[in-house]
Amino acid sequence: MSGRTSFQMPGLGQAAFVAIGIQLLGTAFLYLILKAEGGWQVIGLLALLGAGFYLIEKRPQITDFVTASFSRVPVVALTTAVAVVLLFPFVVGNNTYVLHLLIVAQLYAVLALALNFQLGSANIPNFATGASYGIGAYVSALLAVNFGLSFWLTLPAAAIAATLFGFLIGIPSMRTRDTYLALVTIAFGVVVQQLLNNFTWTGGPNGLVGIPAPSLFGHSFASPLVVFGWKLPSQANFYYLSALLVMVAILTAHRLHSSRIGLAWNALRADEIAARAQGINVAWFKVLAFAVDAFLAAFAGTIYAFYVSYISPDNFTFLVSVTIMTMVIVGGMDNIFGVIVGAFLLTILPEKLRAFSDYRLLFFGIVIIGFLMIRPQGLFPQRIRSYGESR
Known part of the structure; x- marks a missing residue:
């Protein structure tokens, strides 16, 4: 059954593991799509990405859990992101x-x-x-x-x-x-x-x-x-x-x-x-x-x-x-x-x-339409504003 359900707040260790894992997974996907040479390889990776977003759309609690994990360990998440950015050219x-x-x-x-x-x-x-x-x-x-x-x-x-x-x-x-x-x-x-x-x-x-x-x-x-x-x-x-x-x-x-x-x-x-x-x-x-x-x-x-x-x-x-x-x-x-x-x-x-x-733009348009059908408000919709943070 889809829809939001309550989830248990992740512990520090679990939150750090999720924050680092998600960023490394995203980096690996970026590397694969950058290195892909055949058009069908790209389509396959996009299909995998679309399946992931479809799962997130049907199970919003996954997004809540990941967001909570990043919020619990902001320093770990930021450090990982900086390290990925600095080291990526060496990988390429x-x-x-x-x-x-x-x-x-x-x-x-x-x-x-x-x-x-x-x-x-x-x-x-x-x-x-x-x-x-x-x-x-x-x-x-x-x-x-x-x-x-x-x-x-x-x-x-x-x-x-x-x-x-x-x-x-x-x-x-x-x-x-x-x-x-x-x-x-x-x-x-x-x-x-x-x-x-x-x-x-x-x-x-x-x-x-x-x-x-x-x-x-x-x-x-x-x-x-x-x-x-x-x-x-x-x-x-x-x-x-x-x-x-x-x-x-x-x-x-x-x-x-x-x-x-x-x-x-x-x-x-x-x-x-x-x-x-x-x-x-x-x-x-x-x-x-x-x-x-x-x-x-x-x-x-x-x-x-x-x-x-x-x-x-x-x-x-x-x-x-x-x-x-x-x-x-x-x-x-x-x-x-x-x-x-x-x-x-x-x-x-x-x-x-x-x-x-010659069919490049056709495939490109189909991909965009497909993602918007899966996530009508965008891949990562705007979140509810926390008014307590305003200054």
Whole structure:
């Protein structure tokens, strides 16, 4: 019989075992799907994953038990997660393609977390995240190519420029709601992409080339990374940099969710009129959501530009914003872990399904529909807010 039933709170030892085991199991699945070469191998792994989510859907007490286990031993869970992130490149070895997929997946995870502040927390549809992503990439690239600024100086400059763009799009958007608000953000995104495509100082349709690799303490990110005698490909530099950005985004998301800002966003999601009646400045918190989204997206854009060393308007089309929104919806709106899982899944799957050639998008669409049928509210739905945590 499905449905929630009471469960016994796990002991410390049992909780630690579950927390470590779940993370190692997830890491093993990620490794297998990254290393899978045949399309049917990927389908088999996805079927296994779907069966797991189906079991969770039918037995919600499993989710409660796992969540309780992680809550009992947060230090053990965090330590395991950090160890997995640090050691994974050593497991992958010299496979630069896998490292590339991981870098892109982590950058998309940051973009999805950025959009989650709006779509998940405040129920504000924003199709301009790809534009903020592009602004961050172009501002940093132009400063590096034309003025010789280092990556570390262009990073905050790009974030400030994108944040101003967030305010620019957020303020006029306050006069619209729901579907009309979505149309406004679509228009902004298209305008930005067209401007990048037509201005000569942005390189036009040819884009910008020759973006220099960052360096830190004399070590160029274009050089292999040597750690305790282990020689990792140059992509490992950007892997750890993007992983650090993901950690910052997770910390930011957690702190905002547990703050009065997150509480106000959730109030807007529940009922905007009621929120206004309670004295919440609806316009300000909506604009703030746009600004935070653009701020984080700019960081991801900057790392992407310096990683690939070449960018063009085609990298920041409307389709990018749609993809990011799909990641949030599939992963689970207003669920930090779910959004990250959705970003990794929807970044890796299109690449791994290339074995099906012309039918790749068909299989990709079927997989997405299948997961949403199993978990209509996303792979990891939003959990009930604990109001005692708000500050």
